[in-house]
Amino acid sequence: MGRVQGKTALVTGGASGIGLSSASLLAKEGAKVVIADFNAEGAKAAAENIRKQGGEAAGIFLDASHANSIEEAVNFTVSHFGSIDVLFNNVGVTNLQKDLDIVHIDLDEWDRLMNVNLKSVLLGCRYAIPHMQKAGGGSIINTASMAGFTGDSIRSAYGASKAGVVNLTKYIAAQYGKDKIRCNGVAPGLILTPAAEKNIPPSVLEIFAKYNALPYHGEADDIGNTVLFLASEESKFITGQTIQVEGGHYIANPSMADFNLMAQGK
Ligand code: NAI
Numbered sequence: 001m002g003r004v005q006g007k008t009a010l011v012t013g014g015a016s017g018i019g020l021s022s023a024s025l026l027a028k029e030g031a032k033v034v035i036a037d038f039n040a041e042g043a044k045a046a047a048e049n050i051r052k053q054g055g056e057a058a059g060i061f062l063d064a065s066h067a068n069s070i071e072e073a074v075n076f077t078v079s080h081f082g083s084i085d086v087l088f089n090n091v092g093v094t095n096l097q098k099d100l101d102i103v104h105i106d107l108d109e110w111d112r113l114m115n116v117n118l119k120s121v122l123l124g125c126r127y128a129i130p131h132m133q134k135a136g137g138g139s140i141i142n143t144a145s146m147a148g149f150t151g152d153s154i155r156s157a158y159g160a161s162k163a164g165v166v167n168l169t170k171y172i173a174a175q176y177g178k179d180k181i182r183c184n185g186v187a188p189g190l191i192l193t194p195a196a197e198k199n200i201p202p203s204v205l206e207i208f209a210k211y212n213a214l215p216y217h218g219e220a221d222d223i224g225n226t227v228l229f230l231a232s233e234e235s236k237f238i239t240g241q242t243i244q245v246e247g248g249h250y251i252a253n254p255s256m257a258d259f260n261l262m263a264q265g266k
Contacts, residue, residue: 002030003232009086010034010077012064012124015042017193018143019090021224027055029228032081036062036073038091056081064091064120065112074127083135086231087128089121090143092162096199099157110157117161118168125172129181137180141230142169143223144187146246162187166242173240182239184230189246191218210257213248 009026013019014035027033027050035057037043043059050057058080063069077084093116098106121142132138147155148162165185172183190196190208208217226245229235244250 002028003228003234004086005030007085007231008032008034008077008081008083009088009231010036010073010084010124010128011088011090012036012062012070012073012120013038013091013143014088015039015046015059017195018188018191018220018223018227019088020046021220022088022090022227023057024050025221025224025228026086026231027057028053029232031086031231032056033058034073034077034080035059036076038063062091064124065116067123070120070123071127074124074131078131084128084131085135085138087124087132087138087140088143088227088231089124089140091120092117092143092145094155094158096154100154102156105156113157113161114164117158118164121165121168125183129172129176129179132181133176133179138182139231139235140172140181140183141227142183142185142242144169144185144242146187146189146244146250148187148242149244150250169242170240177239182230182235184235184238184240185242186223186226186230187242187244187246188223189218189244189249191220191223191245193220208249211249211254213251216247218245218247 004026009031011019011023014023015037023033023035035043035046040061047057047059060076062073095109098109142165144165145162147159148166169183169185222245226243
């Protein structure tokens with residue numbers, strides 16, 4: 001018996017990275033999974049791969065910046081597999097060129113990131129919750145980010161949108177808990193997904209490694225396993241929380257790494 005046996009899950013942004021890992025792990029533990037992604041070919045290939053391994057999955061196109069596309073993905077999930085028990089709102093985008101500091105940020109990019117990263121979470125929930133209410137419950141998981149808990153020199157819109165995800169998670173949990181609908185977030189630190197590996201030079205990875213409490217980087221499955229836990233009944237008394245999966249990067253006084261070097265005479 002799998003840990004999410006018989007549940008149906010919709011995973012947005014499921015063709016790559018964290019979404020792909022989560023979809024695969026959910027399927028491995030018995031869930032029927034709809035993988036919805038802008039990259040429709042990737043979503044279909046991922047579903048095909050799950051089916052080859054004996055799981056149940058379908059891949060569909062999704063543009064998470066459009067309400068009707070999100071509604072279609074929810075409706076497809078219900079019509080194809082009969083229910084939507086788990087919704088993983090995972091789509092998120094970043095832009096290092098235009099999402100800058102407050103004085104220089106491109107305001108259209110601010111709107112785009114709020115729309116794709118934050119409003120898409122609201123919309124996914126808006127369309128899935130009535131189905132979950134009818135079915136007697138469900139589990140919603142939102143991908144936030146450690147950028148939603150901290151400040152930085154750039155990525156103001158990304159950080160604000162992810163902070164919004166953290167608090168929206170609490171609102172959803174507060175409003176629908178009595179319907180046995182749980183809502184939690186997962187806040188990744190740096191995770192070596194294909195996108196991150198492509199964009200982040202080794203010098204930047206070294207900086208991240210320097211401040212991690214653990215001596216290694218995060219992988220997509222570290223988030224996928226957290227999502228699996230939050231989707232399953234193992235977490236049935238957890239709601240409104242955002243679990244930080246970040247290798248202890250943010251737990252210590254920021255100056256600790258430098259004091260350690262000083263103690264070593266460096
Ligand atoms: P990724 O780029 O590997 O995967 C994202 C997927 O979303 C892609 O398949 C892409 O086609 C899809 N997508 C993008 N825009 C879309 C749209 N408008 N509609 C439908 N699908 C769309 O990214 P990754 O790293 O797996 O990130 C997933 C989530 O994790 C995002 O919300 C991101 O902000 C968050 N995150 C990632 C971190 C990391 O270090 N990788 C750190 C913190 C948060």
